Amino acid sequence: MLYILSRLGMAIGVIWGSITLVFFIVNVLPGDVATLLAGDDVPTETETIHQLREELGLDRPLLVQYMDYIAGLFQGDLGTSYANSEPVLDRLLDNLGPTLALTLSSMFVAVILGLILGILSAVYQNKLLDGIIRVLSLIGVSTPNFWIGILLIWIFSVQLHLLPSIGNGSFEQLILPSIGLGITGAGVITRLIRNSILEASNEPFIRSLRGKGIGQRAILLKHILRHALIPAVTMLGMIFGEMLAGSVVTETVFSRQGLGRLIVDAIDQKDIPIIQGSILFTAVFYVCINMLVDISYRFIDPRIRLNEK
């Protein structure tokens, strides 16, 4: 319990740190919001700009703006968009679902593909299949996911007419983007699983299991894999971060709604409330997933639980 509480405290610290950092970075960046808003292709009168600045509360000291923002957060108020006065929370909630769906299903693709290929690769170590899988995973890791996305669209939408190329909402529309984004993660997991299985196979406890005459398959599934899973699970938290980052590109390529696209458009227009809100949401996910990962160790590896006592 204490463990979970301390984790929770750290999580809140991380979230607070990231919003504070982003608040000051975004505000220090060059570019006056009021001038940008008034439009840079039109003659602007300084009168208008002053008025705008006042309305948006930009004429107050930065620290006051910051305190105001934090106070608002506690009341669940994320502010309104500078560009069109829409409530930020609504925009974020609209975009949350599609991005979560995309990142989680990409994780699913990454884990399933990574596990299967990783185990096969280790079992057939140094055989032809292992070679093929190793090359494939290397390609998966090193190919930029926008290119994989474009390739998938070309094959499955343009040539085969099997799946839609753009949009979000339906399950079909989720398939290509999740594969496109998941392949990178799958490459990483494949290599990781392969290596940890091979490492575990040489551990003394596995050798003694073999000595006891337990079947190869039972050893692999019950003992080796469990041992090999720990680094993979650790990696999962990081891969989730990668998927979130990758969703920026994937959402653009597949023309999907989502936080990634929202944030890109917002940065371009220096729509600070939207940028901050998106970062807040992203930080919350990232922290949650990593907390789950930490907690799950205790179930996968009893030694961690024992050490605490």
Add this chain to the structure above:
Amino acid sequence: MKRLYLVILLLGMFCLTACRDAEQTINAADVSENDRYGGTLTFGISVPIVGDLLDPHRSASPGNSRIQRSMFDSLVAQNEDGSFDPWLATKWEISEDQKSYTFHLRDDVTFTDGTPFDAEAVKFNFERIKKLDSPGLSLSFLGPYESTEIIDDHTVRIHFQEAFSPFLSNLATENLAMVSPVAVKERGDSFAVNPVGSGPFKVKDYTLGTEYVLERNEDYNWGPANAGHTGKAYLDELVIKIITEDSTRVSSLHSGDVDAIDTIPPQHVKVLKNDNDLNISEVELLNYNAAIQFNATKGILQDKNLREALRLGVDWDAIVRTVYLGTYDRAYTALSPSLIGADADLEEKWEFDADEAEDMLDELGWKKGGDGIRVKDGKRLSLEMIDFYANREKRMDVMTMVQNSWKSIGVELNIHTISRGEYTDRRMAGDYDMWIGSQYGPDPDGVLRAYLVAKEGYHDEYQDPKVTEMLDAARDEQDSAKRAVLYRKLLEHLFEEVYSIPVYVLPYTVAANKQVFDIGFDIKGSPYFYDTWIVSE
């Protein structure tokens, strides 16, 4: 054996796709007007809707107008030859001194929220533009606007402080289109994203950032006089999807996820043109052509001869041909060819002579240093370019080639791609040597002013009173032939002073499958879907 199966399977799959039934070509003339009603057109556009603004009085972006044009009506419509047709105004008179315009309005028009359109509404619209905090292009389109006088319920007179000849052209754009006064008051802030007009389509649903669903305005019976039909629009629904990634946009047309797309990337134009399932249409965007704009009042580019050497030392023809694969035309003047005054033939003045450019630079005292870059009084001939659009319209591909050309005559160009905020700051401070940009608009006055006359708070790149004088003279001239002559003189002046180097003329391209007919374009080059119809399978 297994391999053979695989080969057969693959071949089979490709055959299936290749041997789809050849579509029967439909002859538009055979389809009666009554049979054109119905269906949904899905249209993929290449640019995001800036600020998600559909309010025509607040946006300044060509992407936004691609949706707005079919949602809002203007008082007048402009034809390709520059003449005007009635729309919400049935006729109009211009006073002797050309300072006031009287419009007689239709009396059968209502906005889609039921508000009647009348003289009050017109007055409200113009006064709203004057009061807005961020009025997009609309405020500048009103020029020296003074007031709107209500003559009777359906007659208004607009007064200007001085003669303002671009007014009708500006009025024909969606930037000065009519919005519902009641909706403006009722919807408050949310009007910006979800406005109400009187056009053939209205917003049904939207997902900000990705998709807009418009539905037909069933009461519509007041289309512009130059449209192809009368009454309501043919399409039941118009779905606009924002697909910024070029290859995805093209793929989604091939795959049938959308019926039509815009802004075809040059490398795809040839392929799509040869595709029998598709039609490509292309219109010129009325534009201040994409041009490299020099900072002629700060830094080393104050020297006109140096600017001239820079222009002389680059084979612009070859660059435009190479980058755009023959799909974009070279620009010879600041104005795109269909704008008034742009027909002036400045073409013969342009030449490319790298040797001469080098001689000029030598004469100016810039001598080649050890690294091949010229030096004068210990200062390197090194220029800073700023940009925030990334590679929009392949501009940075152009600039990279220009960079190489200049390098070979001993000039260094550093290209800085920075955030829009930093870019604006540097533009205001004059901290740069050049930038590249273009501006769309229906009349030369607006687009030239946007680039040649410094805005308040911005660094003045030219400080040339002659430019403002010439612009004012042309604005006050009502006779369009005389106006054209005045603009031609101005373009020549710009050429002599080498304030900028026009590079290319931007076309607006639309590719649609063969079931789609009559996607129209307004004078500025925005698509207009009032006459559009689709053959359902």
